[in-house]
Amino acid sequence: MSDNNPARTRIQRRNRKAILEAALEVFSAQGFRGATLDQIAAEAGLSKPNLLYYFASKEAIHAELLDGLLDTWLAPLRELNPDGTPQDEILGYVRRKLEMSRAMPRESRLFANEMLQGAPRLTEVLPKLKALVDEKAEIIRDWTRAGKLAPVDPHHLIFAIWALTQHYADFEVQVTAVLGPGHDPYDEAGAFLDMLFTRLLRI
């Protein structure tokens, strides 16, 4: 969540930004309970009380991180264009989502941490997520009905795209350990997923 509040000074904006950056680093790696304000403060280069001068509580920092996350996370899906070429639209979505995993692995892990724990701080936004997925699933269903895509369950297709792209961020240690040195996981995944979804969806 960006902070353009003009009532804040440059220093305030800079410190808030540093805190959120540090909090993302720590929360995504340790989970909410696993993270401590000491770690976040150290990472941000501030003292713990100073950190609490900018945010009311640990919970408030975490909430602000989560606040914009779902929208960011769903942006690539929103771009799915009903008037585009079906194959290209799906493949484009896969590529955007994989790029997002590469560019924002910490956000991916923050999100995964929440989901693993039953999404206690995201329950009220899950209906919004369902609405968007249902809308896009309907588009995909129309494409398959029109014979432009091989028949496929649209909801599980979307789950597959999520699972396959987020896996590279969320299970990064495992991927790295298994591939060994000398690999770019995301480059390889890009080629692999292109092929996978092409074969899955072609008529």
Added chain:
Amino acid sequence: MSDNNPARTRIQRRNRKAILEAALEVFSAQGFRGATLDQIAAEAGLSKPNLLYYFASKEAIHAELLDGLLDTWLAPLRELNPDGTPQDEILGYVRRKLEMSRAMPRESRLFANEMLQGAPRLTEVLPKLKALVDEKAEIIRDWTRAGKLAPVDPHHLIFAIWALTQHYADFEVQVTAVLGPGHDPYDEAGAFLDMLFTRLLRI
């Protein structure tokens, strides 16, 4: 990890089992730091000091849970038979792995929690995992070389199977929220994944 130590009484075995069951419930839902001994003791129906009579520490309980987990988790992959029919072998692996997610979602989430945090308590076993995956990847590579499977990167094929099957356990709240009532996610996933891997691998 089963406990057949004959030096232990029936009561001891029963209590240890109850503690590990309770700990699996709590650790998988809350992560290591998020879980408390109070929660585990309550879930197991024991007092907290009594719980620590059976296990030296919180860490020890967690370690014992993780101890057998990787082997259990990799068992379906171990069964991949180089002398079987390639398509059937892969599809069989996918089905076993999905069944495992259905039957053991808490173990899946315990594992995911560890991976998300960089696998601090599993780093020394990751090389073992790599060795098994490399061995099975070689089998798959032979199959594609022999023209029995469509060409595919074997490592990323295995990642895809992990990601697609574990997703239904690890992101269960999201899957349930998006599908809405009246769905059996695992039944639907079974059909979807059968189709996906059939289309991906057929010559």
Added chain:
DNA sequence: GTCTATATCCCGATAGAC
């Protein structure tokens, strides 16, 4: 083996000087 009581430490949050 199981309990109550408690030691000890850590963490989130606040007080108050500067």
Added chain:
DNA sequence: GTCTATCGGGATATAGAC
């Protein structure tokens, strides 16, 4: 705005009676 010092709650682990 930032700091040092500290409060108060909660968590792991232990002591010791039964």
